[in-house]
Amino acid sequence: MTGRIDGGVHRRPSGADTRTVPGGTLVTSILYAPAVPTEQLSAGRLLIPGNRQLPTHRDRAAETALILLSGYAAVLAGESLRPVLPAPGDLIYIRRALPYAVVNLSRNAAVLMLAVTTDPRFGSALEPAPDLDPAVTIRAENLRAEHLERITRRRVSSSRRPR
Structure with a gap:
């Protein structure tokens, strides 16, 4: 874009800015x-x-x-799908061209994230990496089970504290 902007631009997303991607995630371009x-x-x-992801x-360009705003998530990045x-x-x-997936670790509650990218058209150059999807599915189930165990342990240990 060329031209000068004299002041801030205030924009509210509309319903037309929201789309559903495979797996059920709602993506709202802001x-x-x-x-x-x-x-x-x-x-x-x-x-x-x-229970979705x-x-x-990957985005080659x-x-x-990714900023986690609420919920419990895992970001699986790289060919090895190392979880964060x-x-x-x-x-x-x-980084550019790195494959990644975002997994909601909760079975019920939603995850809310903000994605900021150097693609001015937000997601225009995203490439699916379906070769990694089977490994992501397995890793996601293991991470969800570990998450449930952590939450359960935390609840049990806090209920046994002396008062």
Whole structure:
């Protein structure tokens, strides 16, 4: 985009900015060209329902930052699908062309994330990585079981504390 902006641009996403991707994740584009005169940045909101995951993909042209806003998630990155378990407020950086998937560890509650990328059209160059999906599915189930065990242990140990 060319031209000068004299002031901030306020934009509320509309229903047309939300799409469902395979697996049931709702992706809402918030900041993207041409809706906002951005040249090198875009952002979107990811709402991943319980027991679901964002399909494995890569972006050969853009870097991505994922910020967990709420919920329990795992980001599986690279060919080895090494898990990162962020807490709300944490940022996970995904370098250009690195395959990754986002897994909701909860069976019921949704995960809310903010994705910020250097693709000004937000997701225009995403490439699916279906070769990794079977491994992601197995890893996701194991991570969900571990998460449930951690939550259960935390609840049991806190109920036995002396008062």
